[in-house]
Amino acid sequence: RGRVSLRGALISGLKPHTIARAGLGFVPEDRQIFPEHTVEDNLVIGKKKGPEGQDEWPIKRIYDVFPLLEPLRHRIAGRLSGGEQQMLAIARTLMGNPALLLLDEPSEGLAPIIVQRIGELLRQLRSIGSTVLIAEQNMHFCLGLASHATVIDKGQIVYAAGIDELKANDAIRRRYLAL
Template sequence: MAAPMLEVRGADVFYGASQILFGLDLSVERGQTMALLGRNGAGKSTTFKAIAGLAPPRRGEIRLAGVPVSGKAPYRIARAGIGYVPEDRQIFPEHTVEDNLIVGAKRGPRGEAHWTLTRIYEVFPLLAGMRTRMAGRLSGGEQQMLTIARALMGNPDILLLDEPSEGLAPIIVQAIGGLIRTMRGMGVTILLAEQNMHFCLDVATHATVVDKGQVVYCAPMAELRSNAAITQRFLAV
């Protein structure tokens, strides 16, 4: 059997002296959209930072398609095929939408150049109409789409999205959900951190629930949906 696209095994992560993740295990298979669910402060963003190399685990291992990446510098992890969209979108406000996209352009780990500007504008028609606009003038939802598109420009093997629905109006949240489903339909492997389980119900195929830095549940999304004990105990619904 092929190795999972992404595997986190027994990760202990600290900020200074305080331990945040305790032996965290997580696995994402090729083509899955895995929701990483948990309350505020559960450790979702820290898990992403660990994977991206910004908060390297003190113990444990992270593998991308079977190849260890833990301990590598963040830029090497990005080149190895992990596309990371952080919570605080980090666009370049004084540059155009198109320049923000171009900044993210690189070939994939095996030379793939699947995601070009043309293709991005097909999948994100909204951005096509704004290509010359300064990114700082976009709405929050448009900026979120821009950061997702910019990460795709790097032709990643897996895309990490940290709370893409946070702080956005319901109609924009729906649009972001639609986009994630489109990407899934195109075969993109996605790990999606969310507090909002309802957003994930129609978007994710699988769910991993974290609480206090540990995984407490992992199942197909449909099973989590019907598990009131878990949703009530670990998720704010």
């Protein structure tokens, strides 16, 4: 139930390609890369102009922000590690020049050192002005990244505030976040 809007426009019920054209970039939990294609093919497949015709994420910038991907550009994507696939999934989504980047469980199933790298990457994206929304159960991962937090329990929002307020709220942290 409810309504979802993006940049002031209602997107609830729209087809996925229409939502993507409106500016939402989605990185699914299972990454959904094209395993039989190269890294660079995956990036090119994701390329499109942004909702206002912008092209802020050309392939050169992708390789600047994701330096680990450039030497792998000719590798078959299905042969990448889980962390490399996650970086590829994020990079491919950025190639679509989204106004909002939505990540579903970006730390899921990754080694701690890779989770740290993904966190660094997301902090870098935030520092250059990208808007990122993360759906994540790993609160330790989120606490160092987020500016705001919403805690959902059984489908209901039970808490929403700035991340500093969440860090200071022992009752909410103990009850819902096991911190």
